[in-house]
Amino acid sequence: xxxxxxxxxxxxxxxxxxxxxxxxxxxxxxxxxxxxxxxxxxxxxxxxxxxxxxxxxxxxxxxxxxxxxxxxxxxxxxxxxxxxxxxxxxxxxxxxxxxxxxxxxxxxxxxxxxxxxxxxxxxxxxxxxxxxxxxxxxxxxxxxxxxxxxxxxxxxxxxxxxxxxxxxxxxxxxxxxxxxxxxxxxxxxxxxxxxxxxxxxxxxxxxxxxxxxxxxxxxxxxxxxxxxxxxxxxxxxxxxxxxxxxxxxx
Numbered sequence: 001x002x003x004x005x006x007x008x009x010x011x012x013x014x015x016x017x018x019x020x021x022x023x024x025x026x027x028x029x030x031x032x033x034x035x036x037x038x039x040x041x042x043x044x045x046x047x048x049x050x051x052x053x054x055x056x057x058x059x060x061x062x063x064x065x066x067x068x069x070x071x072x073x074x075x076x077x078x079x080x081x082x083x084x085x086x087x088x089x090x091x092x093x094x095x096x097x098x099x100x101x102x103x104x105x106x107x108x109x110x111x112x113x114x115x116x117x118x119x120x121x122x123x124x125x126x127x128x129x130x131x132x133x134x135x136x137x138x139x140x141x142x143x144x145x146x147x148x149x150x151x152x153x154x155x156x157x158x159x160x161x162x163x164x165x166x167x168x169x170x171x172x173x174x175x176x177x178x179x180x181x182x183x184x185x186x187x188x189x190x191x192x193x194x195x196x197x198x199x200x201x202x203x204x205x206x207x208x209x210x211x212x213x214x215x216x217x218x219x220x221x222x223x224x225x226x227x228x229x230x231x232x233x234x235x236x237x238x239x240x241x242x243x244x245x246x247x248x249x250x
Contacts, residue, residue: 029185032169034099035160037075038224041066042247045227047239048197049081058083060239062156062227067093073102077153086110092150099157101150104176119150119176128176142179145172154184154208155217159225163204165190185209194218194228196240201228208233 047060063078074096080089092104106117113133120127124146131137149157151173161167167188174181189205203218213233220226228241 027166027168027187029168029170032171032186033162034157035162038159039064039156040224040247042245043224044243044245045241046243048242049083050238050240052236054238057237059242064156075099077150077156079152090152092153094150094153098147099149099153099160100147101153101174104150104152106177117177126174126176126179128179140179142174142181144174144181148172148174148181151175151182155215155227155230158186158206158208158217159219159227161186161188161206163219163221163225164188165204182210191221192218196229197242198228198240198244201226201241203228 041064043064045062047062048056049058049060051057059082061078061080063080065076065078067073067076073093075094077092077094078089079092081087086108088106088108090104090106093102094100095102101119101121103121104117104119108115108117110133115133116129116131118129124143126142126144128140128142129137130140149171152175154171154173161169165188167186169186171184171186172181173184185208187207187209189207192203192205194201194203201218202221204221206217206219208215208217210233215230215233217230218228220228224246226241226244229239231238
């Protein structure tokens, strides 16, 4: 009788644990699949930026263009963020297959000075050149996982995922401004209708989680799956789509 009771208690414990894990959304990561481009050269997305107090703090632009020379890569992602007194422009050239970074240039400007960070990627090695606001230049070489993407391209690349509820995967990234590498878990939480200045969209809500922060993004369900909204994990600033131009044509 004791053995039967012991077995019953343990079976109950196993069932409760399984239910808790299911409730928490725990699942085994799938292979990372970044599909064909869903954008066209000349695409431009503009965003209204509000801070964690829900006060409008600036604006942002994400542009995607084709590399001028195919030998230089496949796509160029350009992100411009204008905050009060500060602007940052990051231009990242990536391979056409897999979107691995080849080169990036970041210019961060204030009213009186600017900082420039340039990064060249060669497989598992990144050579970083930093020119600070005083004009001094330093060089750094860092080793990274060979499948690392530039962190500034992760959000646009979410648009190429298998967009379905429950998809989970991991992705490695490098942030050239610091040379840090991180591993993010990707999880598609479900569908949600989202209203932003550009209109109302049916979206997939996607979570990007690393050890110390979580970024949430909302990607349109209809092609070309625009990045409708995201809440940035570091600053907790909210970016909401205000206009979307699918190609460079007016």
